[in-house]
Amino acid sequence: MDSLATTPLAxxxxxxxxxxxxxxxxxxSNDSAQHRGHMGDDGTGETHFSVTVEAAAFAGKSRVERQRMVNAALADLLATRIHALAIKAHAPGEGA
Structure with a gap:
């Protein structure tokens, strides 16, 4: 079994x-328990997540560009295992 199948998705x-x-x-944050029984809940308990990221890579980027950067890092998971992802992305020194 590969590590993607056995490692917690978070x-x-x-x-x-x-x-x-x-x-x-x-x-x-794994928010899946709050969405149990809702659309996208596949019963695994690993479908809905929130992330808060502070990174220098976000400096000078728009909110949409930052979200695209996060989505790109997780693209295969978003296509197959993650139903919903809430993103808070900030550059250092910005209010969270």
Whole structure:
């Protein structure tokens, strides 16, 4: 069995974003329990997530550009395993 199948998805998200963005601050929250029984809930308990990322890579980027950067790092997961992802992306020194 490959590590994608056995590692908690929140950990995979954290690893991917850390690698892609070298964040100063990163928090990943699994919000799936709040959406149990809703559309997109596949019963795994790993479908809905929130991320807060503070990274120098976001400096001078628009909100949409920042979200695209996060989405690019997680593209395969968004296509297959993540139903919903809430993103808060900031550059250092910006209000969170």
């Amino acid at each position: 950990d995979i998200i954290e690893q991917r974003l850390a690698s892609a963005l070298s964040p100063a601050r990163l928090a990943v």
